[in-house]
Amino acid sequence: MKKLVRKNILKVTPYKAGKPIEETKRELGLKKVIKLASNENSLGASPKALAAIRKAVTAVNRYPDSQGFYLKRKLADKFSLVPENIVLGNGSDELIDIIIKTFVEDREEVLTADITFLEYEIISRVNGRRVSTVPLKNFRFDLREMKKQITGKTKLIFIANPNNPTGTYVPKNELVGFIKDLPAHVLVVLDEAYDTFIDVPDFPRGTELFKNNNLIVMRTFSKAYGLAGLRIGYAVGDEVLTAYMERVRQPFNVNLLAQAAAAAALDDDDFLLKTGKSVLEGKYYLYDALRSMGISYVPSVANFILVDTARNGAGVFQSMLKEGVIVRDMQQYGLNNYVRVTIGTRRENEKFIEAFKKVLNKK
Ligand SMILES: Cc1ncc(COP(=O)(O)O)c(C=O)c1O
Structure with missing residues (x-):
């Protein structure tokens, strides 16, 4: 077998x-x-999200909004973006898969840290892509060493900020320095699953950095908003990049209750x-x-x-x-x-x- x-x-x-x-x-x-x-x-879970789920539940005989119109608009307003900058996913997990499928060719590689969110490596391998890893330094992403490890084959770099399972973070000056002079064939994915718990002043916000950079940001409703069981996250990036990700994702990847709950949670x-x-x-x-x-x-x-x-x-x-x-x-x-x-x-x-x-x- x-x-x-x-x-x-x-x-x-x-x-x-x-x-x-x-x-x-x-x-x-x-x-x-x-x-x-x-x-x-x-x-x-967010009480506003729970109320929205109760309200939306009778509509589950219908397919969800394939474009996630309402939620994308709310997210766009929140971060002063346009809805075209946003791709919704069935959790960040699915966005990782969509990103790899959209951007990494057969012969190209993924680069990340050796101790970080395991799904970067697992989903890359499921998609038949090679992964190289760079050791953490003092439990932190070592961006200096990562830059040295970039080759002509490197296509995607996953950075979890803060990192899971260490809880450490890359400060703004380091991240900005790292993305500033990356080779043009490399795309950075900044995973900000824990962005709402930050209590330090020098934490970089990907939504403020992606413009004019090869950078995609991922966020999730699973953590601070308490919606892990519903499976919903979003990616933010340049409109050209997100348009191609939209071609890869399944048309109804984010269910109706998740969309309603996430939109309400944003107000909570x-x-x-x-x-x-x-x-x-x-x-x-x-x-x-x-x-x-x-x-x-x-x-x-x-x-x-x-x-x-x-x-x-x-x-x-x-x-x-x-x-x-x-x-x-x-x-x-x-x-x-x-x-x-x-x-x-x-x-x-x-x-x-x-x-x-x-x-x-x-x-
Ligand atoms: C760094 C990181 N990224 C992504 C995820 C997955 O998030 P989601 O529930 O949106 O798939 C997790 C979940 O633990 C995580 O720690």
């Missing part, structure tokens, strides 16, 4: 998603489980503020608690923290499951001593620390 499968698919390592709550309850016979594994919004400033405040408070609570346990971590500008357990991270992950706390095991990223924890509600963070202390035998 295997002979029927394309050669590049045989070599693909599947993406391992965060373990679901129900599965963990079932497998371990637990009543209460908290999930801090997929960088979701632990406050829930209260929810965004509440989320931002909760993440920041949670972050400083977790920093303090970890420090007092003598545990080191990578300072983060996102809604998650990479934590050095100083022992086998996979074992810690399993022991945490038994305590009813799902974190993310970092084996897939080659960070064997680490786990990544999403910043949750105050109670979730306390529960995490309580379980972590028990698992690591700390007081």
Whole structure:
């Protein structure tokens, strides 16, 4: 049977998603489980989005708006763009696929970091494209080294800013310097999945940088807006580039409820503020608690923290499951001593620390 499968698919390592709550309850016979594994919004979804879903649900007998007219217009207004600068996707995951299919020829290559969002590499390989990676430096994208690694074959460069799973970021001056004198055959994709949690002044905003540059920005409604289950994200780029991406995407790639919810969520400033405040408070609570346990971590500008357990991270992950706390095991990223924890509600963070202390035998 295997002979029927394309050669590049045989070599693909599947993406391992965060373990679901129900599965963990079932497998371990637990009543209460908290999930801090997929960088979701632990406050829930935007209430305005939920109201819009309720209103839109009776229209699901109709196909969604193939052009995403209303949502694109709202996004364009928000960032002072035109709707033609925007492509909607079934999450950023789908946009990664659309971008690779639109721009990377058979013989061309994708360049990214060795420890970053795994889907860049997986989707490239599924599409039969080669990927080169550059090691992070102090847990950060090393743009200087990446520039050195660009060859005549390099077509796309994926930069996650902030990076997942490290939570680190590339400052504005570094990014601007990097894109300024790139060879003309190279396109940069800036993945800003966590752009709403930033608490530093020198973070670059891709929507302000893409004009006159070979740059596409990706954003998602999965994180701060709490719509991960609906699957919706968007890409911003030059109209010439986005027009070709529109040819590649499926006509009804973003469902009707997702479009309605995302448009409403964009108006939900209260929810965004509440989320931002909760993440920041949670972050400083977790920093303090970890420090007092003598545990080191990578300072983060996102809604998650990479934590050095100083022992086998996979074992810690399993022991945490038994305590009813799902974190993310970092084996897939080659960070064997680490786990990544999403910043949750105050109670979730306390529960995490309580379980972590028990698992690591700390007081
Ligand atoms: C850096 C990064 N990009 C993209 C995604 C995927 O986002 P979406 O849910 O929009 O597919 C994630 C999700 O964890 C991520 O961490």
